[in-house]
Amino acid sequence: MEEHRRPYVTISAAATIDGKIATKSGDSAISSRRDLVRVHRLRAAHDAVLVGAGTVLADDPLLTVRYARGCNPARVVLDPAGRTPSGSRLLLTCGHIRTILVVTGRADARDRRRLEGAGATVLVEEGDSIRLGPLLGRLYGLGVQTLLVEGGGRTIWGFVTEGIFDEMVLTVSPHIAGGGGTSLAGGEGFARVTDGPGLKLLSARRQGDEVVLHYARSGGGGDPDSAGDPGQ
């Protein structure tokens, strides 16, 4: 296997008109039931779905396929400090749904044992941070050819700023969150809009009062042949 191989990466999120994926109090129930069905179809078309530890702590998500037909993808959490709670729905279900927790040296041995004891696969990244490029290579080696990145903002920023994604599917819902809250892409931000990745609009589809925008990254990498159906 060539070292640079990585999964085909699609970023998926639902945002308010003002670009927030959660309000200041953490309310992230932004899109409609109809959109949830679409997202679950999208999950079923991917080998794995990935979120950050912040989303696990805020939402306690299952990340399974429940509102559509299809198989559950594996679940991957960027959890450098090993903070995923033992009582989280992810850990309680990892006996029958493949669950990969990515930790660093910030997770102590006791937490690593706790996570493994629950049935999760624990990938340890050297040092205190997670380098997304090498991590994706490891995931590819574990059979993940298509990866759906569902957030939250800090996690999406990592993929955006490193330019490691191929497509983005964004639902814009008819709500306004106002000040505070979580932006679609957090982090330190770009100085100029042209510093960010170029995106090419593939489709814009009306879904009731929502709009589902589907972009490809201009000059994107990955293996287009292994792209999941974006569920449109």
Ligand SMILES: NC(=O)c1ccc[n+]([C@@H]2O[C@H](COP(=O)([O-])OP(=O)(O)OC[C@H]3O[C@@H](n4cnc5c(N)ncnc54)[C@H](OP(=O)(O)O)[C@@H]3O)[C@@H](O)[C@H]2O)c1
């Ligand atoms: N509307 C939507 O579509 C949607 C989807 C998902 C989530 N959300 C919302 O988004 C909010 C959470 O977003 P968030 O930005 O606070 O958190 P997040 O992105 O879910 O998680 C951030 C945490 O994950 C770890 N992490 C992420 N990227 C990393 C990287 N490249 N290297 C190392 N560690 C990394 C870090 O953990 P440590 O802190 O342990 O270092 C970081 O603090 C929640 O309110 C949730 O409801 C909305």
